[in-house]
Amino acid sequence: MKRLSVPALLAAVFAVLVWASQTGAMNIYWQSVVMFMGVNIILSSSLNIINGNMGEFSCGHAGFMAVGAYVSSVLSVALFAKSAAFGDPLLSPHLAVWIFPLVLLAGALAASLVGLLVAIPSFKTRGDYLAIITIAAAYIVKSTIENIGIIGGARGFMGMSSVMRAMNDTANLPWIMIWVVLGTIFSVWLIRRFIYSTFGKGVDAISQDEIAAEIMSVDTDRVKLVAFMVSCGLAGLAGGLFAHILGYVNPGSFTILKSTEVMVMVYLGGMGSLSGSVLSAILITLLMEALRPLQIVKWVVIPLLLVLLMQFRPEGIMGRRELADVFPGLRKFYKFKG
Amino acid sequence: MALLDVKDMTQYFGGLCAVSEFSVALEEGQLAALIGPNGAGKTTVFNLVSGFYKPTRGEILFKGRSIKGLKPHDVTARGIARTFQNIRLWFDMTVLDNIRIAQYHALGYGLLDCFLRTPRYMKREREIEEHAMNVLERLGLREVAGEFPKNLPYGVQRLVEIARALSIKPALLMLDEPAAGLNSSDVEGLIKLIGDIHKDFGLAIWMIEHQMDVVMSLCSWIKVIDFGATIAEGTPEEIQNNPEVIKAYLGDDTI
Ligand SMILES: Nc1ncnc2c1ncn2[C@@H]1O[C@H](COP(=O)(O)OP(=O)(O)OP(=O)(O)O)[C@@H](O)[C@H]1O
Numbered sequence A: 001m002k003r004l005s006v007p008a009l010l011a012a013v014f015a016v017l018v019w020a021s022q023t024g025a026m027n028i029y030w031q032s033v034v035m036f037m038g039v040n041i042i043l044s045s046s047l048n049i050i051n052g053n054m055g056e057f058s059c060g061h062a063g064f065m066a067v068g069a070y071v072s073s074v075l076s077v078a079l080f081a082k083s084a085a086f087g088d089p090l091l092s093p094h095l096a097v098w099i100f101p102l103v104l105l106a107g108a109l110a111a112s113l114v115g116l117l118v119a120i121p122s123f124k125t126r127g128d129y130l131a132i133i134t135i136a137a138a139y140i141v142k143s144t145i146e147n148i149g150i151i152g153g154a155r156g157f158m159g160m161s162s163v164m165r166a167m168n169d170t171a172n173l174p175w176i177m178i179w180v181v182l183g184t185i186f187s188v189w190l191i192r193r194f195i196y197s198t199f200g201k202g203v204d205a206i207s208q209d210e211i212a213a214e215i216m217s218v219d220t221d222r223v224k225l226v227a228f229m230v231s232c233g234l235a236g237l238a239g240g241l242f243a244h245i246l247g248y249v250n251p252g253s254f255t256i257l258k259s260t261e262v263m264v265m266v267y268l269g270g271m272g273s274l275s276g277s278v279l280s281a282i283l284i285t286l287l288m289e290a291l292r293p294l295q296i297v298k299w300v301v302i303p304l305l306l307v308l309l310m311q312f313r314p315e316g317i318m319g320r321r322e323l324a325d326v327f328p329g330l331r332k333f334y335k336f337k338g
Numbered sequence B: 001m002a003l004l005d006v007k008d009m010t011q012y013f014g015g016l017c018a019v020s021e022f023s024v025a026l027e028e029g030q031l032a033a034l035i036g037p038n039g040a041g042k043t044t045v046f047n048l049v050s051g052f053y054k055p056t057r058g059e060i061l062f063k064g065r066s067i068k069g070l071k072p073h074d075v076t077a078r079g080i081a082r083t084f085q086n087i088r089l090w091f092d093m094t095v096l097d098n099i100r101i102a103q104y105h106a107l108g109y110g111l112l113d114c115f116l117r118t119p120r121y122m123k124r125e126r127e128i129e130e131h132a133m134n135v136l137e138r139l140g141l142r143e144v145a146g147e148f149p150k151n152l153p154y155g156v157q158r159l160v161e162i163a164r165a166l167s168i169k170p171a172l173l174m175l176d177e178p179a180a181g182l183n184s185s186d187v188e189g190l191i192k193l194i195g196d197i198h199k200d201f202g203l204a205i206w207m208i209e210h211q212m213d214v215v216m217s218l219c220s221w222i223k224v225i226d227f228g229a230t231i232a233e234g235t236p237e238e239i240q241n242n243p244e245v246i247k248a249y250l251g252d253d254t255i
């Protein structure tokens, strides 16, 4: 019972969202809000590995998101759609439904490889210096994209909507909603398994006392490498989903503003708290929507929120705790740690 | 062949010679001490052996193989575990997790096992937890397994640190001032504990200690350094009567 309660709940959420999108019970606007929520959950819970569990300060998450977004978009358009850049599709568009997860995965792998740009310096560099490297890495990614003509440069890249349409032609289902919900569940599940293993606890050990970790046999370089690659890879997955929700991407979506947004989610949720990251991603997405009428002023309100948060509750909503620590009663219903 | 064989190890920090021409040969199962006044270079010797610094000159052999220049985690994996003069636990993780993480050298699974929860992963995690609980049980720490070290009394924190080092199943355990900050009844308990561990686990123990009753009642062999240089070595009796040692400690009435 306890073992199955979470999977059952997730299956129910999945079914309801798919049904509501299919029948139109949820309008397009709310569908997109829910999907951005999913993307944000992936972004904040993956950044939480670095900024929360490892205690580093990465400000370049949007850069890795961009890598995933572009790699998966280019792949999916080249494989399944007719485009000016790549000509006729390489594969039958009917295969898109089956191969799309691999396309997303390729984007994630590319992002985790670009993560090496930060992971390798992290062996020797910590704190502020590493933070600067993360910003630099994000700029390298953005400028690289802006300078590659075939993918549209600064103007952006499109054609993903026709891939989504191709999926629809194969089977009439709200495919993008399906992929986003599955991708979100997959990411949180992966992170959970990682951070609760002895392997993943090495990440917390590094944040609390790196020297003790190294001397107590933790291969700290390897742990950092893995943590950065997992975190950046999932950011890439989020990017791939993001690009396919919108149907187009441009480098302007992956600025420091986006990285900041994700950081706000991590710190609001509580550093090192996975459930905190998930909850605050949901909250912030809703808040951003509520503030949408304010347009650019939104970017006064959200940083202000961060200032207030750091003043009055620097540990975030959850502190270092998880839902089950805050509400021990929940343990009756589901098996939490381990 | 000695278990740990250090030859002419020298370490400079800028112009300061913290350790000079340090040599030692520890046998398997030996219980030895390294003593000397404050700032003599004792902790630096431990830091050099555990790979935290690479010596400017000299050679370090463990089980006949050079460990000079290895990363600390590799040195530990080969069987040298240690505690710290200033306790270095992971204070915001449970005592059990503190011990579990020290099994990193023998993890026996990779990232993919961890994602997929393969049988190998499940088996190793179970074994690691069992082993950790056994070690805690052995040191009478079972009750605090779920506590955060930051909430434990100082004396217990010291024990947890020893438990963590022991859980690595080292052939050589290095203790940096294990009695520092303990009250006299805790010190008695510690002396008994170290003696028992030494017998039960059959490992070599090398300790830095300022409290002479601890050193004299446990160690069969003592080395004394001052300003990085060796000034005496021998049995407790020889050391107690050595004029050089008495001079080095002049004004310090611990000896
Ligand atoms: N990383 C370092 N950089 C520069 N100097 C250092 C460093 N580590 C130690 N020293 C110096 O080396 C000398 C020996 O220090 P060490 O900590 O080994 O002494 P100790 O014998 O352990 O003393 P105590 O009994 O106070 O613990 C001291 O003068 C210390 O200031």
Ligand SMILES: [Mg+2]
Binding pocket: B042, B043, B044, B085
């Ligand atoms: Mg010292």
